[in-house]
Amino acid sequence: MYLSTTLLAAATLLPSTLAQATFQRSSKRGLVFISSTKTPQDNEVWVESGSDLTWYYNYAATPSTTYNNLSQSDFEFVPMLFTAPSSTSDTSFLDGVKQLISGGTNISHVLTFNEPDGTTSTGGSNIDPTLAATTWIREVEPLRKLGVKTGAPAVTGSQGGFTWLSSFFSACASQGTNCTADFIPIHWYGNFEGLASHIGQVSGTYPNTSIWVTEFALNDASLSDSQSFFNSSAEYLDRLTSVDRYSYFGSFRSSVSNVGPNAAMLDQKGRLTDIGSWYLGGAATNNVPSSSSASKPAFSSMWTATAFVFAAIWIC
Numbered sequence: 001m002y003l004s005t006t007l008l009a010a011a012t013l014l015p016s017t018l019a020q021a022t023f024q025r026s027s028k029r030g031l032v033f034i035s036s037t038k039t040p041q042d043n044e045v046w047v048e049s050g051s052d053l054t055w056y057y058n059y060a061a062t063p064s065t066t067y068n069n070l071s072q073s074d075f076e077f078v079p080m081l082f083t084a085p086s087s088t089s090d091t092s093f094l095d096g097v098k099q100l101i102s103g104g105t106n107i108s109h110v111l112t113f114n115e116p117d118g119t120t121s122t123g124g125s126n127i128d129p130t131l132a133a134t135t136w137i138r139e140v141e142p143l144r145k146l147g148v149k150t151g152a153p154a155v156t157g158s159q160g161g162f163t164w165l166s167s168f169f170s171a172c173a174s175q176g177t178n179c180t181a182d183f184i185p186i187h188w189y190g191n192f193e194g195l196a197s198h199i200g201q202v203s204g205t206y207p208n209t210s211i212w213v214t215e216f217a218l219n220d221a222s223l224s225d226s227q228s229f230f231n232s233s234a235e236y237l238d239r240l241t242s243v244d245r246y247s248y249f250g251s252f253r254s255s256v257s258n259v260g261p262n263a264a265m266l267d268q269k270g271r272l273t274d275i276g277s278w279y280l281g282g283a284a285t286n287n288v289p290s291s292s293s294a295s296k297p298a299f300s301s302m303w304t305a306t307a308f309v310f311a312a313i314w315i316c
């Protein structure tokens with residue numbers, strides 16, 4: 001019984017292992033860049049030759065030094081106004097972006113307010129919609145007038161996100177300004193059906209507005225569920241004309257992942273996982289992510305070796 005199951009597994013494993021199928025490529029694909037200071041060599045992986053990624057953001061207003069030698073047309077940097085500065089006369093985000101533009105960096109899009117409806121302990125900016133509106137009018141509206149496309153505040157995927165966003169637009173209107181967003185960023189942690197339904201709800205709420213999915217993953221799930229989610233989502237986002245861009249979470253090692261090891265694009269040794277390689281347009285690597293940084297024999301590579309042995313027998 002055990003043997004025949006193994007033989008069957010070996011047979012189904014063969015085609016993808018030998019064919020080294022690459023994942024579909026897409027110009028929509030970008031990077032949520034989580035810089036690593038402990039293992040800085042990881043930062044280079046995303047832009048190595050053959051990478052499919054066309055743009056990135058790093059939650060900050062200025063480009064990452066790692067990518068200083070890349071041009072906007074190769075790897076477009078999208079600045080983000082992460083939160084509202086404490087001073088209501090602070091225009092450092094606006095000034096910084098204008099300085100980048102006058103220095104010759106072609107900034108064509110900006111992102112605003114990371115998870116303003118979320119707590120700071122989970123990476124949110126936790127700000128009041130009225131304060132966000134005042135800040136947007138001061139720091140973001142002038143950029144729109146310069147032709148820079150602006151992303152609406154990047155709320156969480158919870159129902160509270162819709163309430164927050166609606167309050168934000170109302171607060172702008174009551175201050176006499178239409179805070180017009182050129183695109184709506186979406187964050188999603190959960191299964192594929194949930195992601196598709198959430199995109200539908202955003203499209204229903206803000207018709208004809210383009211969507212960027214700027215954080216998404218199936219968190220804390222098994223490797224096979226994580227990979228199925230990734231495949232279905234990437235295929236769906238590539239197909240949907242309402243989605244202009246997307247960036248998968250995340251660009252870090254499985255051993256430091258805050259969304260579970262199997263969502264990570266690097267394994268505990270900093271090598272691309274299958275998802276990581278597919279995301280860059282490459283083939284499966286068979287590197288199995290682990291939450292532990294200690295190297296231990298990977299179950300799956302033993303299993304693959306076993307499968308090959310049986311496959312060899314089977315072919316003979």
Ligand SMILES: *[C@@H]1O[C@H](CO)[C@@H](O)[C@H](O)[C@H]1NC(C)=O
Pocket residue numbers: 044069070
């Ligand atoms: C940019 O620098 C990195 C490493 O510092 C290098 O791998 C890459 O090839 C460089 N890219 C260009 C376009 O010069």
Ligand SMILES: *[C@@H]1O[C@H](CO)[C@@H](O)[C@H](O)[C@H]1NC(C)=O
Pocket residue numbers: 076106107108
């Ligand atoms: C700036 O980037 C935008 C978007 O990628 C592009 O449409 C535009 O042509 C670029 N402008 C220049 C001067 O390169």
Ligand SMILES: *[C@@H]1O[C@H](CO)[C@@H](O)[C@H](O)[C@H]1NC(C)=O
Pocket residue numbers: 176177178
């Ligand atoms: C905001 O947009 C609405 C609907 O397009 C329009 O009626 C209103 O005049 C605009 N308000 C301002 C201050 O531009």
Ligand SMILES: *[C@@H]1O[C@H](CO)[C@@H](O)[C@H](O)[C@H]1NC(C)=O
Pocket residue numbers: 207208
């Ligand atoms: C959305 O676009 C469609 C097709 O261009 C148009 O018929 C419809 O009126 C638009 N809806 C809104 C709310 O602008």
Ligand SMILES: *[C@@H]1O[C@H](CO)[C@@H](O)[C@H](O)[C@H]1NC(C)=O
Pocket residue numbers: 016021022023024224227228231278284
């Ligand atoms: C995901 O896509 C890759 C590349 O096409 C394929 O090899 C793999 O079997 C798929 N995995 C799942 C679980 O769909």
